[in-house]
Amino acid sequence: MSGNGKAPMVAVEGVKKVYRRDAEEVKVLDGLSLEVPEGDFVALMGPSGSGKTTLLNLIAGIDRPTAGKVVVAGTDVAQLGESELARWRSRNVGFIFQFYNLIPVLTAEENVALPLLLTSLSKKERRERALTALKVVGLAERSQHYPRQLSGGQEQRVAIARAIVADPKVLVADEPTGDLDSKSAEEILALMETLNRDFGKTIVMVTHDPRAAQRAHTQHHLEKGVLSL
Amino acid sequence: MALPITYNVRNVRVRWQLTLLAVVGIALVVTTIVFLTAMASGFSLALRATGRDDNAMVVQKGANAELTSGIGRNAAQVLLVDPRIARDDAGRPLSSPEILVVASYPRKADGADVNVSVRGVTPRAFEVRGGLRIVAGRQVQPGLPEVIVGERVRERYGFEVGSKVSIQNKPWEVVGVFASEGSGFESEIWGDLETMAEPLRRQGGYQAIVVRLADPSTFEAFKNAWENDPQVQVSVSRERAFYEAQAGPIAGALLGLAGFVGIVMGVGAVFGAMNTMYGIVASRTREIGTLRALGFSRRAILASFLTEAAILAAFGGALGCLLALPANGISGATNSANFSEIAFAFRVTPPTLFAGMVFAVMMGIVGGLLPALRAARLPITTALREV
Numbered sequence: 001m002s003g004n005g006k007a008p009m010v011a012v013e014g015v016k017k018v019y020r021r022d023a024e025e026v027k028v029l030d031g032l033s034l035e036v037p038e039g040d041f042v043a044l045m046g047p048s049g050s051g052k053t054t055l056l057n058l059i060a061g062i063d064r065p066t067a068g069k070v071v072v073a074g075t076d077v078a079q080l081g082e083s084e085l086a087r088w089r090s091r092n093v094g095f096i097f098q099f100y101n102l103i104p105v106l107t108a109e110e111n112v113a114l115p116l117l118l119t120s121l122s123k124k125e126r127r128e129r130a131l132t133a134l135k136v137v138g139l140a141e142r143s144q145h146y147p148r149q150l151s152g153g154q155e156q157r158v159a160i161a162r163a164i165v166a167d168p169k170v171l172v173a174d175e176p177t178g179d180l181d182s183k184s185a186e187e188i189l190a191l192m193e194t195l196n197r198d199f200g201k202t203i204v205m206v207t208h209d210p211r212a213a214q215r216a217h218t219q220h221h222l223e224k225g226v227l228s229l
Numbered sequence: 230m231a232l233p234i235t236y237n238v239r240n241v242r243v244r245w246q247l248t249l250l251a252v253v254g255i256a257l258v259v260t261t262i263v264f265l266t267a268m269a270s271g272f273s274l275a276l277r278a279t280g281r282d283d284n285a286m287v288v289q290k291g292a293n294a295e296l297t298s299g300i301g302r303n304a305a306q307v308l309l310v311d312p313r314i315a316r317d318d319a320g321r322p323l324s325s326p327e328i329l330v331v332a333s334y335p336r337k338a339d340g341a342d343v344n345v346s347v348r349g350v351t352p353r354a355f356e357v358r359g360g361l362r363i364v365a366g367r368q369v370q371p372g373l374p375e376v377i378v379g380e381r382v383r384e385r386y387g388f389e390v391g392s393k394v395s396i397q398n399k400p401w402e403v404v405g406v407f408a409s410e411g412s413g414f415e416s417e418i419w420g421d422l423e424t425m426a427e428p429l430r431r432q433g434g435y436q437a438i439v440v441r442l443a444d445p446s447t448f449e450a451f452k453n454a455w456e457n458d459p460q461v462q463v464s465v466s467r468e469r470a471f472y473e474a475q476a477g478p479i480a481g482a483l484l485g486l487a488g489f490v491g492i493v494m495g496v497g498a499v500f501g502a503m504n505t506m507y508g509i510v511a512s513r514t515r516e517i518g519t520l521r522a523l524g525f526s527r528r529a530i531l532a533s534f535l536t537e538a539a540i541l542a543a544f545g546g547a548l549g550c551l552l553a554l555p556a557n558g559i560s561g562a563t564n565s566a567n568f569s570e571i572a573f574a575f576r577v578t579p580p581t582l583f584a585g586m587v588f589a590v591m592m593g594i595v596g597g598l599l600p601a602l603r604a605a606r607l608p609i610t611t612a613l614r615e616v
Contacts, residue, residue, distance in 0.1 A: 060522070
């Protein structure tokens with residue numbers, strides 16, 4: 001799939017994921033393989049229970065496959081220990097959640113600066129980078145506002161600023177427009193397109209929304225734990 | 230890398246209802262514990278012998294309290310020539326023969342009649358007993374119907390300097406107030422031995438004799454010599470041991486009770502604190518998942534929640550100590566082996582308060598540990614799914 005000879009940003013090979021529910025085993029992913037080239041904008045679609053969020057979690061390094069390999073940005077994620085994996089996430093992955101997941105007691109700027117606490121940057125540098133990220137999402141003037149003082153669309157933009165502030169290679173988004181009205185959703189999708197086009201971010205997005213999926217360059221459909229095209 | 234402490238401080242502030250619940254809960258426990266400790270420390274001080282190690286206490290053979298003891302004056306004369314007893318420059322033995330009766334007075338607080346020990350002593354008593362001093366007025370003059378009262382007696386019966394106290398139907402003037410470092414003597418009325426002997430019908434002898442030994446290591450020899458002398462019929466013990474034996478069962482029971490109540494309350498409070506912390510963690514599960522996803526380590530999350538628990542508990546502890554402060558100086562009372570009341574003052578001391586604070590913070594950390602561990606161990610994907 002990556003015909004130019006360059007290693008893909010995300011390479012998923014024969015991945016199985018089995019959850020144990022009481023005595024019963026539930027197969028969520030069943031030998032799935034997928035490659036995402038660097039700079040691509042991928043939409044993962046499929047019905048509930050198809051395994052698309054599980055696949056996204058594996059790529060993001062917050063879950064581990066039962067079998068198979070997940071290589072992201074050149075690192076075999078399953079090989080990392082718990083704390084190595086946490087460090088790896090902080091450098092390589094930016095998260096965008098359906099419900100924004102901002103910390104309510106922190107201001108927009110403090111929320112954005114959160115991932116930078118895991119770097120060796122000084123307080124001043126962290127502040128500057130957080131403000132730059134807020135500028136990119138068009139919310140520099142709201143830096144001192146708390147999440148409850150922002151609209152849903154604004155909260156999601158702060159969350160996107162948090163996702164890009166540490167300059168990760170991959171952005172993972174789980175239903176980023178799922179909780180927004182169509183106008184806000186449109187703004188968020190446009191922002192993600194900009195990040196992909198102008199900042200070269202590789203984006204993997206899970207969505208139900210066909211309009212959102214259309215903004216991606218590549219669409220993958222999942223059904224019962226395998227890709228169906 | 231740790232989460233900033235402002236995160237915890239703001240959480241404590243923003244979730245103020247939950248915070249208040251935890252803080253008040255911990256505060257009440259700390260108040261109770263400081264209160265009990267203050268009572269126990271005042272109580273043990275009152276019952277502890279002020280006794281000196283080089284003093285020997287002589288009572289009638291078989292008597293385990295002063296009130297039930299009687300030593301004839303002749304026997305006393307014989308005993309006091311013992312060369313092991315210290316002497317002053319004039320060659321007189323350093324001894325304090327004492328008589329003791331019990332009188333009944335209405336307590337100021339509720340008017341109930343309560344027994345008070347009345348002790349007749351020689352002018353040497355302060356010197357021999359040690360630890361005593363006049364805090365108001367003056368000493369009694371031999372030959373005059375005068376008494377001095379202990380601080381607790383003045384407080385509980387309102388016997389001020391200048392007032393009259395009835396002893397055996399005769400009025401005695403209160404000329405002074407004395408203190409004895411919190412010991413049981415502060416619950417007594419003292420007068421001159423020879424002046425009191427006749428009206429108290431104690432001319433024939435003494436209830437006890439306290440003697441200072443020139444060399445404390447001769448105590449055993451002194452004890453053996455006199456206990457085996459058929460002429461005097463006395464028991465000899467170290468002054469401190471004598472009073473400790475009297476106070477022992479009561480003090481032990483009360484201290485034991487305070488400890489027991491403290492432990493039970495403490496365990497209850499830990500569960501309360503733990504419940505609150507569980508609530509706090511449960512309401513923030515998704516937040517924890519988010520922080521973990523962003524790359525914060527389990528240890529950072531654990532440290533953050535323990536910090537928050539400790540902040541909460543420290544507030545609770547401080548509030549609890551403040552609430553307990555007014556207890557300082559409150560007096561309580563118990564009965565002594567002389568069938569009279571021994572009063573004691575609650576003592577809220579800096580070490581007590583410090584212990585209360587330490588206890589509070591420990592309680593918070595222990596209570597916060599389990600929920601914090603749960604929070605840190607939760608799989609990220611599970612945590613993110615929770616609302």
